[in-house]
Amino acid sequence: MSELQSDEGFLADGLAALAADGRSFTPSSPGVILVVLDHSGGLIAARGFREAETIGSAGLAALRTAVGDRAVVLPGPLDRAPVVLFDTDVHDPGDLVAALLDHLALPLELSGEAHFVQSRVGLATAAAVGTTDLGDLVHAAFAAAHVAMESGVLVHEATDSLVAETRREATLRTAMARAVRGDFELHYQPIVDLTTARVLGYESLLRWRSEGELLAPPAFLAAAEETSLILPIGRVGTRVALGQAARWNEGRADGPLFMSVNYSARQLSDALLLPHVERVLDELALSASTLWVEITERDLINFGSPATRTIEALAELGCVICVDDLGTGFAALRYLADLPVSVAKVDRSLVCAVGEDPSIRSIVGAVCDISRSLGIETVAEGIEHEDQIPQLRELGFTHAQGFHFGRPAPAADLVNP
Numbered sequence: 001m002s003e004l005q006s007d008e009g010f011l012a013d014g015l016a017a018l019a020a021d022g023r024s025f026t027p028s029s030p031g032v033i034l035v036v037l038d039h040s041g042g043l044i045a046a047r048g049f050r051e052a053e054t055i056g057s058a059g060l061a062a063l064r065t066a067v068g069d070r071a072v073v074l075p076g077p078l079d080r081a082p083v084v085l086f087d088t089d090v091h092d093p094g095d096l097v098a099a100l101l102d103h104l105a106l107p108l109e110l111s112g113e114a115h116f117v118q119s120r121v122g123l124a125t126a127a128a129v130g131t132t133d134l135g136d137l138v139h140a141a142f143a144a145a146h147v148a149m150e151s152g153v154l155v156h157e158a159t160d161s162l163v164a165e166t167r168r169e170a171t172l173r174t175a176m177a178r179a180v181r182g183d184f185e186l187h188y189q190p191i192v193d194l195t196t197a198r199v200l201g202y203e204s205l206l207r208w209r210s211e212g213e214l215l216a217p218p219a220f221l222a223a224a225e226e227t228s229l230i231l232p233i234g235r236v237g238t239r240v241a242l243g244q245a246a247r248w249n250e251g252r253a254d255g256p257l258f259m260s261v262n263y264s265a266r267q268l269s270d271a272l273l274l275p276h277v278e279r280v281l282d283e284l285a286l287s288a289s290t291l292w293v294e295i296t297e298r299d300l301i302n303f304g305s306p307a308t309r310t311i312e313a314l315a316e317l318g319c320v321i322c323v324d325d326l327g328t329g330f331a332a333l334r335y336l337a338d339l340p341v342s343v344a345k346v347d348r349s350l351v352c353a354v355g356e357d358p359s360i361r362s363i364v365g366a367v368c369d370i371s372r373s374l375g376i377e378t379v380a381e382g383i384e385h386e387d388q389i390p391q392l393r394e395l396g397f398t399h400a401q402g403f404h405f406g407r408p409a410p411a412a413d414l415v416n417p
C-alpha cells in the first residue's frame, strides 16, 4: 500500500476511514476524478447557505451510486469538491467520467427537495500526468477542473505540464499586478495617407518591461484580460497616449495627429472608461476626434450590451470608432451596419493575400466599396513592401499601416512625428 500514502491530510483521513471499513484501494495505475459541485455557487445564491451544507454529502452519495464498486469516492481537499479514485488499468477513465456526468445531470436530493447542481469535472491519470502520487494527481485533477470552470466546459483532462502552466500563469498575474503602475510602456506606429504616405496619426501598442525583457501583447494580454488588470492598465494607457498626442500636436502646423488606442470588450464594458476618457480629453484640451477607438472584430460584442453603449457614447462625444482586424471574425458586416463606425482596419492576413488570391482580392474590394458607400475610411494593415501599395490604392483603401511605413517605436525614437 506504499503508493497510497500521501502528505495530504484529507487523503490520509479518507484512506484511513476506508481501511477502518475493511476495504482497500491498491491501484497499479491510479486515476483521480475531482468534481466541483455547484462550482459557481449558483445553487447557494438561489437557495441560501442551509442547502449549501448538504450539497457536499448529497454529492458524495450520488457519486458513490454512479461509480459503484469501480472506484472509491472520498471527501476532497475543499468543501463541495469530492474525489473519485480508481485504477486506470482496470476501468476506462472515459467510461467512469461518462457515468459520473450522466448521474450529475440528474437533480440532487437536498433537504428533501430535488435540485439540479451544476458541476465541473477534472480528470488526472498516472499515465497522462506522469506520477503515481495520489496527492499530486488530486492537485492535477483540481487544476484540470479549474480549466473546465474557466473555459465553460464540463470536463478537462490534466496533462503532465498543466500544474506547471497554472503556476506560471499565477506568477505572471502577480508580476502584472505589481507592474500596473510602472512597467508598462507604449510604442507608437504611424498610420499614413495611402496616396501621399503622409503620417496622419499613430496607433499606440502596449509593451511590458518584465525582468529586463520587453514583452509584446501576445505574451501577457490574455492574463491581463482574465484578471481584469487590463482595466487600470488601459486607463493609464489612454492617459499616456493622449498626453503624447497633445505634446506632438502642440504648435504643429501640419494639422493635428490622431491617436488610435485598442480597447477590448471588457474595457468597453467598464463603467469608468467613458468618464475617464472625457476627463483626460478635457484636461489635455484635446478635441475628442483626436482619439480613435479600435475594437477588434474578434471581440464579439453583443448589441445592446454595456460595451455597445460605451461605443455609442464615445462616438457621440466625437471619438472616431474603428473596427480592427476586419476579416478575422464573423461580425464585420453587423459592426459596420449597427455600430457608429468611421474607420475599418482590414487585417494583415487579407491585405497580404490580395496579390495572390483573386477571390480575397474581390472580397477586399467589396469591403472597400461598401465602406466607401457608408462613408467609412479603410486602413490596409500590415504593409511590409512598397510593391503592395499600387494594388491597395486601386482597391480603394484610404489609409495604410505596416512595417514599410514605420515599425512600432517609443515616442523618443520618433523624429518629426
Ligand code: C2E
Binding pocket: 189, 204, 205, 206, 216, 217, 218, 221, 230, 234, 237, 262, 263, 264, 294, 296, 324, 325, 348, 381, 382, 383, 384, 401, 402, 403, 404, 408
Ligand atoms: P493590432 O491592433 O492588430 O496591432 C497591430 C499589430 O501588428 C502590432 O502587434 C504590430 O506590431 C503588428 N504589425 C504592425 N505592422 C506590421 C507589419 O507590417 N507586419 C507584421 N507582421 N506585423 C505588423 P503588437 O504590438 O504585438 O500587438 C498585438 C495586438 O495586441 C494588437 O493587434 C492589439 O490587438 C493588442 N493590443 C496592443 N496594445 C493594446 C492595448 O493597449 N490594449 C488592448 N486591449 N490591446 C492591445
Ligand code: CA
Binding pocket: 203, 262, 294, 324
Ligand atoms: Ca489595433
Ligand code: CA
Binding pocket: 324, 325, 345, 347, 381
Ligand atoms: Ca489590427
